[in-house]
Amino acid sequence: MTKSHTAESATLTGVIPPVCTPLNPDFSVDTASLVRLVDHLVDGGVDGLFVLGSTSEVAYLTDGQRRTVLDTVVGHVAGQVPVLAGVIDMTTPRVLEHARVAIEAGATGLVATAPFYTRTHPEEIRTHFRTLAARTGLPVYAYDLPVSVHVKLDAGLVLDLAAEGALAGVKDSSGDESGLRRVIMGRQAPFSVLTGSEVTVDSALWMGADGVVPGLGNVDPQGYAELYRCAARGDWEAARAEQERLARLFEIVRVGGARMGGSSAGLGAFKAALHLRGVIDCPITALPQIPLNDDEVGRIGKLLAGAGLL
Amino acid sequence: MTKSHTAESATLTGVIPPVCTPLNPDFSVDTASLVRLVDHLVDGGVDGLFVLGSTSEVAYLTDGQRRTVLDTVVGHVAGQVPVLAGVIDMTTPRVLEHARVAIEAGATGLVATAPFYTRTHPEEIRTHFRTLAARTGLPVYAYDLPVSVHVKLDAGLVLDLAAEGALAGVKDSSGDESGLRRVIMGRQAPFSVLTGSEVTVDSALWMGADGVVPGLGNVDPQGYAELYRCAARGDWEAARAEQERLARLFEIVRVGGARMGGSSAGLGAFKAALHLRGVIDCPITALPQIPLNDDEVGRIGKLLAGAGLL
């Protein structure tokens, strides 16, 4: 296990979108749409999949639904690409329960945040990740998402945990590119640095990041795959042009505006776009999120058309 | 159900401590100690119990452990006092799962926070509580805990939900006594306003609050029961003197200081005190909390002695 762990963590690069979770009108998981979405992503050229992350509405899915998603995606992918599983919960014991399920389902790696809801401390965050690594045997990726967790992972702590082997990588959705660079410059290989940004992927790759986990990659996987390939072959001008096209497309997440929460606006936009593109059957989001209205969906359609996706 | 709901919510008053969850050295729930703790509280004169709240380390308990706690406490209490159950999770669907278990176990009412981890919105919080009320049939108490949830429940929203019957009460641990007063003055009976403060109970009762949910009540239930009785009979001088004694005792939560998170320091202190008083067998707290050391436990002992509890 340790050997394959190292091998895997060393090779986690490229585009690994956080997979949306299509729902039926009764809020159950729409596995048929989920399978189509997986095909849409894999056919689009992505290098891995991340299920049960924030973009997957993991915070809204019951444990049963989480298991359905895992079984559906891991089963359908059948080893074509790595499948990382989010194990998002408040503290170590609850995260370990999700990890057990993910391991049984055959996930390639685990993605965990620092503790949340509790008032935590850097030394407790250290213990948390160490415990996850020691008890699961799978590569653990730290998910740095201060907007949800209300703690920023310190670059020094991430580098410590990388050096001792407790972390195989980091998914940095903090928006703090200075901290991202500090981790990139300070890490010892192999340690995968993945940006969670949709709009600074070219610059993150330029700094030395290994890959990207873009929610918008659900909508346009080819775009991010192309962006990554351009960067990989050193054609940075083309990478930037593609990134700028995708940045304009990313305006879809602002359509919902101030009448709903940021999660509703972002996840709702991704699902509306997937529905407009014919990938999923129903754009519904889980409760208590506020749905986009017809006018808003229309504006998303126009942004999609502007990006050449409709 | 609706009838008993109204009856129950109308009568939720007094001291309802959030019950600590004793753990064995292997981190499993120590049900024998839990039963002793329940007896300690009920014999101490409390008016109800709140299990699976923050003080219960609910954020650290697996679903199996949560069920064990519920079954143990509801079973042992056997109707002597109401038992409220925390249904703490990120969003409506996950909270509803916990609610189902709590209802099966026989809880008297449910205590839920606003959504967390997700980026939410007041209208989503409204939908959240409405949905919980409509689907569970039990009285729902809003748990206002910005230090964990990172959202303050607006007094106007709480009053709206009270007026339409979606909320049976609020447990206000926000520390915002102005907001507390706004709810007290604005509510229409029956709506239970409970303060989560350990040290401003006399003043909250003075303003018109119905009761208190003090974590420190685990350590000294007689103290809070006495404080409540003094206030209830209008002997405010005696209530204040008792409150001041308890406020001095509350210094135990500051012993852990800056070398650990606030949860570790607070919950660790309550458990250390319960252990020193002989109520529970083991003072251990769940991972990844940092344990108090011998020196710190010694200082807690001195504070207990100073309060006449050792």
Next chain:
Amino acid sequence: MTKSHTAESATLTGVIPPVCTPLNPDFSVDTASLVRLVDHLVDGGVDGLFVLGSTSEVAYLTDGQRRTVLDTVVGHVAGQVPVLAGVIDMTTPRVLEHARVAIEAGATGLVATAPFYTRTHPEEIRTHFRTLAARTGLPVYAYDLPVSVHVKLDAGLVLDLAAEGALAGVKDSSGDESGLRRVIMGRQAPFSVLTGSEVTVDSALWMGADGVVPGLGNVDPQGYAELYRCAARGDWEAARAEQERLARLFEIVRVGGARMGGSSAGLGAFKAALHLRGVIDCPITALPQIPLNDDEVGRIGKLLAGAGLL
């Protein structure tokens, strides 16, 4: 100086409203209205005045305007009651400049926040207040206003500074009544604890606070004076009734709602009420605050009428 310092700080009790700064339509200080406002307050029975606090729009006043306010108020009061002067600025050297002006003008004491704008530290806050005390020779009151300063003054630090004589008191506008009680219980006399709350004055006095600095006291000084007198003579029921009347009146600060900042809504409401009551000539607030519109002023008028003030 030290002697009178001690004497003064020992006796600072009662109602000390933060005095609004009336402006002319060209945004200059309307000294005639300011004098009328001072008379309105002193005749209303207040025990002191606090000029150049947040309610005085100190953040908006130029240094010249601050001096005009000081000279006008100190000159007109002529020793009838103590006049505290806010010395609100980012750091020690700038605060000392304001202090020099306040001392020249004859202020009785100084009110200073922790440093803001800079990223500060508890030991720097300690140095800040120590330096102010050492260099000014006047009683220094700490102004705890996290909503503006983005730091909460720690009760332990306040008590340290009180014990060493660097602070003569605290104006607690943090809304954290637990911290307020900790200071009240931990202080050694003489140290004035003043609450900045408009709606929990009875409970703060009940806990042992010495006085109150209510922005709403501009509008209804008699109300707060009556509340304080009731409490002072032990008639707590009457104090509560008066407090509840004032709490209903305080709803005027919510009229502006979400279309403006909290400062605009609060300060605008106080000034609109003073204008409606005939105390000041013009309700204008300083730039870039958004003015209340006619409808909003009308609603403030109704709340005034409801409180028996129109």
Next chain:
Amino acid sequence: MTKSHTAESATLTGVIPPVCTPLNPDFSVDTASLVRLVDHLVDGGVDGLFVLGSTSEVAYLTDGQRRTVLDTVVGHVAGQVPVLAGVIDMTTPRVLEHARVAIEAGATGLVATAPFYTRTHPEEIRTHFRTLAARTGLPVYAYDLPVSVHVKLDAGLVLDLAAEGALAGVKDSSGDESGLRRVIMGRQAPFSVLTGSEVTVDSALWMGADGVVPGLGNVDPQGYAELYRCAARGDWEAARAEQERLARLFEIVRVGGARMGGSSAGLGAFKAALHLRGVIDCPITALPQIPLNDDEVGRIGKLLAGAGLL
């Protein structure tokens, strides 16, 4: 005026370091050292100077000291490079006072934050910048510094103000590279986008930023000038290498660590480095900042040596 305004704002590019303010042991401004620092920067190849920014300890300087700095620098520079002046204060009227002084002193442009200390609103921020532009006649640059101002300038608002001519540019020290890109992509020329980051300059320039305002540029102006020239001629590999060298040097700001505030650690490190390099006579920082100790200064010396600067 409008014509030269446009011309100037169109040409603000390159390296514009925020100039430290050397102090004498008695905390007065050390103008001789300041002149040497200006020469060090101009000789080092910078394209402009920004005085009275956060790195200049503007929050700690009295109005008299601010004027001394302005007169000294503008006088000495004598038009060789543009000199931007920070006009940092809480609200519009106070900022306008600083602007008046800066205009008299001959500053080329003004740098202003959103209002702080007050509880503000986007529409008030809009009025604030509009008023500054209308009343000063100089190019106004928005200073986006949430760590001090506790408000993030919204990209949409910045673009609105740019489109209407109220803003000539933005200095983005928010660390939010997604927002930076949104402004870069959305602006209409001429509008100068300057990053305040020390460690992501190559990527900001890559995205299309016009320049950089690096505090660390005080210590190594040649480094940033070289970085900018590499980028300007399209040699991005060399730009990245230089950036990475500077990023390692930037570790000096972490030497002070948790025993002081972030301002003390950062500003203290810059001044210690300038003192070690022989540019300024005394490394003292203004009160109430905590000074670096000998051991810490020694570690800064080692980092300087490692960067080839000692």
